[in-house]
Amino acid sequence: MAPPSDPARPRRSGTSMLRVLLPIAVLILVAVAVGSWLQFTERQVIDTVHTVGSTARDRVDVEAAVQRVDASARELSLRVRVTPRGAFGEEDGSAPVAGLSLQTSAQTLGDLEFKAHERITPKDLQVAVTDGSISDYPFDSYETDLEFWAQLGGKDVPVRLLFSNNDTLFTASATPTASRDEAGLAVKVSRSGSLLAFAAFMMIVMWALAASVLLGAWYLTTHRQGLPWPALGWMAATLFALSAFRNNAPGSPPIGCVLDWFAFLWAETIIALCLITVVVTGIHSALQADDTPRT
Numbered sequence: 352m353a354p355p356s357d358p359a360r361p362r363r364s365g366t367s368m369l370r371v372l373l374p375i376a377v378l379i380l381v382a383v384a385v386g387s388w389l390q391f392t393e394r395q396v397i398d399t400v401h402t403v404g405s406t407a408r409d410r411v412d413v414e415a416a417v418q419r420v421d422a423s424a425r426e427l428s429l430r431v432r433v434t435p436r437g438a439f440g441e442e443d444g445s446a447p448v449a450g451l452s453l454q455t456s457a458q459t460l461g462d463l464e465f466k467a468h469e470r471i472t473p474k475d476l477q478v479a480v481t482d483g484s485i486s487d488y489p490f491d492s493y494e495t496d497l498e499f500w501a502q503l504g505g506k507d508v509p510v511r512l513l514f515s516n517n518d519t520l521f522t523a524s525a526t527p528t529a530s531r532d533e534a535g536l537a538v539k540v541s542r543s544g545s546l547l548a549f550a551a552f553m554m555i556v557m558w559a560l561a562a563s564v565l566l567g568a569w570y571l572t573t574h575r576q577g578l579p580w581p582a583l584g585w586m587a588a589t590l591f592a593l594s595a596f597r598n599n600a601p602g603s604p605p606i607g608c609v610l611d612w613f614a615f616l617w618a619e620t621i622i623a624l625c626l627i628t629v630v631v632t633g634i635h636s637a638l639q640a641d642d643t644p645r646t
Contacts, residue, residue: 393544397516401525404499404534405509409437411501412444413453413534417516417523418475420540422485422493422602426460427518427540429476429497433465439503445470449504456498456535467504480540488604489550492541497525499534510534520546520602546601553600554614560589561618568625571633578633586626593618 404410414432421427433453434444441448446468453463460477483493501510512534516523521540528535542550564586571582597615604610 389544389548393522396522397519399515401514401536402511403514403525403527403536404511406511407437407509409439410509410511411435411439411451411453411503412511412513413499413501414513415497415499415515417518417521417540420480420493420518420521422483422488422491423605425480425483425493427478427480427493427495429459429478430473430517431463431476432473433463433471435471435503439508441468447471447503452502454500454502456496458495459497485605486608488600488602488608488610489542489547490609492539494537494539496528497536497538498528512536514538516540519543542602549601550610553596554610556596557593557614557618560593561621564589564622564625568629571629575636576633577637578630583626583629586622586629590619590622590626593622 404413412434414434416430416432418428418430431453433451434440435447435451436444439448439451440446447465449467451465451467451471453465455462455476458479458481460479463474463476465471478495478497480493480495483491485491497512497514499510499512501508514523514525514536518540520543522543523538523540525536525538528537567582567586570576571579576582593615597610600610
């Protein structure tokens with residue numbers, strides 16, 4: 352009589368799933384923690400207000416905030432809010448006691464004039480930037496000078512400048528350049544950390560897709576698979592999808608920037624050559640198969 356067989360051991364599906372899910376959970380937590388820290392530090396940079404100029408009780412405050420940096424036009428849009436303080440203003444600084452003239456630096460396109468006893472509203476100014484090129488995207492940076500001095504009733508008055516940045520695609524740093532009654536800053540704007548991270552991610556994805564297509568083409572040509580239409584469709588779709596992916600880069604960079612020369616143009620070239628090679632090799636293999644006599 353044959354001995355009874357041992358019952359089948361139960362599979363440890365729960366333990367196996369736990370070994371897979373636990374590292375994934377830890378990876379997610381680490382990624383969220385790092386992302387939260389990076390977002391917090393970038394938010395601190397954006398919320399930074401650079402202050403320069405007079406601290407006298409009777410002065411004119413100029414709050415200048417960057418709304419948008421147009422790298423292709425080489426200018427930035429500045430929203431200016433003027434507030435006369437102390438004896439220079441009335442109704443809590445909403446109107447000047449006399450005609451107020453606010454003059455700016457040569458890079459700023461236009462000066463500001465405010466009539467006496469009339470409510471002051473925010474004004475938008477265009478400021479030219481220099482020392483940078485958008486072809487360096489995403490590593491481009493630009494510089495400009497901001498200077499303000501004021502006259503109230505035809506007399507020079509002290510000015511305090513409060514500069515901030517509201518463009519999330521750029522970070523701004525400022526260095527004081529003037530003193531006494533003038534308020535001036537040397538401003539440098541460069542791409543934000545989140546944009547740099549996204550651009551780096553895009554370049555990695557482009558090279559990864561190109562490498563995937565290259566490996567697929569190598570397998571198809573070495574194993575003489577003929578004309579595999581699903582594979583050809585995948586390669587062609589990758590070729591055009593990569594172009595759409597590149598056009599979604601934040602900041603609308605022009606063709607020929609660093610992003611293109613580091614990844615996009617090469618990835619497109621590799622994918623196109625792989626597609627052509629697979630088609631030519633597949634047609635050659637198919638013709639040889641047709642010419643082979645059947646027994």
